[in-house]
Amino acid sequence: MTTSFLFRLLLLSAGSLTVGCRSAAERYVGSASFPDSLPLEEKCRIAAHVVPSERQLQWQQMEFTGFICYGINTFTDSEWGTGREDPKLFAPTELDARQWARTAREAGMKMLLLTCKHHDGFCLWPSRYTDFSVASTPWRDGKGDLVREVADACRAEGLKFAVYLSPWDMNHPSYGTDAYNDYFVNQLEELLTQYGPIAEVWFDGACGEGPNGKKQVYDFERYFATIRRLQPEAVIAIMGPDVRWVGTESGYGRDTEWSVIPASRNMLERIAASSQQERGTGTFVPEGDMMVQNLGGRDKLATADGVIWYPSEVDVSIRPGWYYHAAQDTLVKSPAKLIDIYYSSIGKNSLLLLNLPPDKRGLIHENDIHSLNEMQRILRQTFRDNLLRTATASPYPVSELTDSLLTTCWTGRATSDTLEFTFDRPQTFDRLLLQENITEGQRVESFALEYRQGDTWLTAAEGTTIGYKRILRFPGITTQDIRIVIRQSRDLPQIATVGLYQSSPEEVETTK
Ligand code: FUL
Secondary structure, three states: OOHHHHHHHHHHHHHOOOOOOOOOOOOEEOEEEOOOOOOHHHHHHHHOOEEOOHHHHHHHOOOEEEEEOOOHHHHHOOOOOOOOOOHHHOOOOOOOHHHHHHHHHHOOOOEEEEEEEOOOOOEOOOOOOOOOEHHHOOHHHHOOOHHHHHHHHHHHHOOEEEEEEOOOOOOOOOOOOHHHHHHHHHHHHHHHHHOOOOOEEEEOOOOOEOOOOOEOOOOHHHHHHHHHHHOOOOEEEEOOOOEEEOOOOOOOOOOOOOOEEEEOHHHHHHHHHHHOOOOOOOOOOOOOOOOOOOOOOHHHHHOOOEEEEOOEEEEEEOOOOOOOOHHHHHHOOOHHHHHHHHHHHOOEOEEEEEEOOOOOOOOOOHHHHHHHHHHHHHHHHHOOOOHHHHOEEEOOOHHHHOOOOOOOOEEOOOOOEEEEEEEEEEEEEEEEEEEEOHHHOOOEEEEEEEEEEOOEEEEEEEEOOOOOOEEEEEEEEEEEEEEEEEEEEOOOOEEEEEEEEOOOOOOOOOOO
8 A cells, every 4th residue: 555545545534524625635636547556445435535627617507508500501491501502592681690599598598609610611700811701701701700790799788608610521622631620720710819719619520521522531630739829718619628418319318427537548648748848738639439328337447548528518409400491490499308318417516508599581580599598487486595505404504505505514524424304394396406516526426315204214316416407306395304315426525516406387297
């Protein structure tokens, strides 16, 4: 046993005397590698001390964000273009980016992500490096810049702004050659220097053929370095190191969702190498299958070389397609479906990126706005009143568990421990909301909500991971005493928020 291992054991046992939030001496920002032949328990404990970078933490706390898929596809009624479209087809008649941003803000979104260029290669800003853009269209007499209009509208509505730039480009003649990487970096530089702060850069995984039938080898490391240099606070998503695609476009995340997942030696070496450079990307190119269930469980850690903080984003469209199609006006997801998606994404330790594709007028359609507003109205009713505010808690003050701060939290006395609450009269509820203090890591592997009936404690609901946020739905119960039982945790659990709510009568069951 090494001295440092002994020292860590001492630190852990000292922790069992404390109840408030504790900043551990051991903290790994973004990633940690495992020394050779480390026992599984030790790997779990190290994984429990991996924390998000500042940009990842800011991103996670947005919770709900919007996606705007708009472009030449909107006018050709397609999902994927060809790169050979006549730009003159792009002719919105009433385009109002402020309506997009207002709709998003009123729905509780904190950011809008715009498809500045989709796979067809058509650019929503007048790029100096191609004519296949809004500059060749009748819209605003060819003088418009939609990226600017959306960035300005976001700022005016208090939203963050993010850019989607498709690496796949069906139009540009250099696609499939080294020169395309220069073209792509030039375009990135335009987007990252001309439109103010960018909160997220989203790279799609699609890599098809260009106009010559060739495929491109993307220089992702160079793209990442460009972003870190020009917009160091932006997260890089999907084909990027900061934010992970949940693995489906259905709106449904995993019941067990670890933000800390195994990393290969290769990934960790790249992170270590670039983090020693002044402007290093600190990055790796994602690899592996993101669709499997439980990416970060003990079985996965057992064979891992190390771990990274790589949180999940759920992207889904409010309509069947990513782009607007008039034929789908009656197929907009219902408020009940959107509420189910909310519980299955934000309620399962993921960020929700919901697509609201504007129509040919250049407006978000009335049907989409109706569903979105209803979803929010009903959810606001459900989450209006945390019933626990009126309870007393043991062994930690309820006020600190019902504020919105991650860093006022209860630290368990052992890796399994219990937090009890008592109401002065019986209360009825059917929703449990929990948050871990992820600024010290994600730890909880198994938990339950129990309530007292006479002399016995019964289980109302149970779950596995918590992470940044976990919400459980269960049949309503009425009781005066409840307890949160942390059954298993990778290190001392740190619980930042506990909420109990009674759902709005307008929440109705829906099927996937
Ligand atoms: C996919 C793309 O191919 C779709 O067109 C859309 O942009 C979606 C968000 O990502 O991979």
